[in-house]
Amino acid sequence: MGVIAAGQQPQDVLAQELAAEMAAVNVLIRERMASRHAPRIPEVTAHLVEAGGKRLRPMLTLAAARICNYQGPFHVHLAATVEFIHTATLLHDDVVDESAQRRGRPTANLLWDNKSSVLVGDYLFSRSFQLMVETGNLRVLDILANASATIAEGEVLQLTAAQDLATDEAVYLQVVRGKTAALFAAACEVGGVIAGAAVPVTRALHDYGDALGIAFQIADDLLDYGGSSALIGKNTGDDFRERKVTLPVIKAVARATPEERAFWVRVIEKGDQRAGDLERAVALMGRHGAMAAARDEALVWAERARAALTSVPAHELRAVLADLADYVVARIN
């Protein structure tokens, strides 16, 4: 673990080690998000892209390609592809969730309108598609096409699972795979595939990304009941207000007394939310150990992510990816 200085966070180490390639990714993103004909497009995308974000997904692609000893140049295209897909889904998510804040700034649907967010999202998705076709690698295209379908399916499932206390942990896992883990898994896998890595290695990279994504999303869903708005760049309590049935809610509902269950029915199913309800929800989660239980599950997925890496070639970045799995859960504390 020679590349990690004491106290440095794994994603900062990744950013540092991959700085030259990430610069190329950023050039490509800026170039391809432009439009000769429709100036609204770069306005909207610049707002989102320049807000930064962690760029975790493209770094996963670049790291996987480097670990598999790829000499380029198409890992840069694939990293940009993955970021475009991510940005497109954010634009559509914010329309669907009627969100007002993203990455600490007002959302595009608030600054422009829902129409622009829908259509610019479509544009970015089609641009991502052009980028991946340029690689000329059919296996990569197959992986990304399947990931796109899983993402869209997960989003629709989330829509129907929200406001429904019958949503169980299996449905939650399906939603999480769609909204987060599918793209993490594809981002890692295509980095190995473009490098010509053997199937056991690309499968391990997929499994790492899948488990990392699930750990990441469980942690995110916990932070929504505990983090501060400044820290995670979105508003705490968003999921509660949107009546999403996330893991801490599922666990608290499973252990609820009849009186508590009536509370959950009112706030989640009926959407009748009053002052103090969010605080009461958090208190109920604490009382039944729902937060701790959800955190334990995130840790199990982080451990699975680490374990998957044993089938990946030894490399100093492999150690950073292993630490990243712990880190996404450690954010909760």
Place this chain on the structure above:
Amino acid sequence: MGVIAAGQQPQDVLAQELAAEMAAVNVLIRERMASRHAPRIPEVTAHLVEAGGKRLRPMLTLAAARICNYQGPFHVHLAATVEFIHTATLLHDDVVDESAQRRGRPTANLLWDNKSSVLVGDYLFSRSFQLMVETGNLRVLDILANASATIAEGEVLQLTAAQDLATDEAVYLQVVRGKTAALFAAACEVGGVIAGAAVPVTRALHDYGDALGIAFQIADDLLDYGGSSALIGKNTGDDFRERKVTLPVIKAVARATPEERAFWVRVIEKGDQRAGDLERAVALMGRHGAMAAARDEALVWAERARAALTSVPAHELRAVLADLADYVVARIN
């Protein structure tokens, strides 16, 4: 023209000649629009897909493949791909336009909600992507990726061009290429490409589809000021209410007196529309020959479509495609 019986419309002849393959396309569409996890998806897509529509785009793909002597099976995948892309854009269009009626039925955004329309559109787009990857043909993927980007760009351009009387015929043409001609052109071209046709042939098929799409859209935009709701399955005057600057408007504005110009500024730019305004708009278009001039342009594009076919192998379906170009404009009368 042995396959055309007297009085039969060209698209009915296509439907009849391609019936067996269209049955296979419909099976594939039904199979792939399903979702194991999210039942909302087939509900929404069935509503749209079963409303019928003319299925013109998939028939163009099948016809092009047959003219180029393709033996299958991937023209069926490509025809379904093209219909999925079309259906996905309809779902997103209806959200953007806040439409209430499509193909003579209430729109999905009205029956479910905008969220479902956005996300199910994304799902269909990703399913189309999976279907085209299955063909394993990188040139086909390149053509469809580029068409997708042109479609999305055209939609955004339409958004910013609406409500703006400075929109000229060049911008209009760009919008029309995006919203209609790009997919018509790609639908025709990929039919030739999958059949291994020579570049002059696939280019001619592209040019035919492009010109056909433009003629079709100009005619559609004219019908919006003259057709009846029952005839075209949407409400006459939709474009006027949505303040879209289509070809007859551009031509009427170019010839407007100062007083007439004030009318157009009020109804299109300011969006202050009153009872009788649609009728007045139609009257102004008639007075300046705007409708006739737009119709003449549609005829020029239809002629270009016919002319492009001279570079395509002689075939009885080629004659039907030629007649189709005349027919899409003849609808206006």
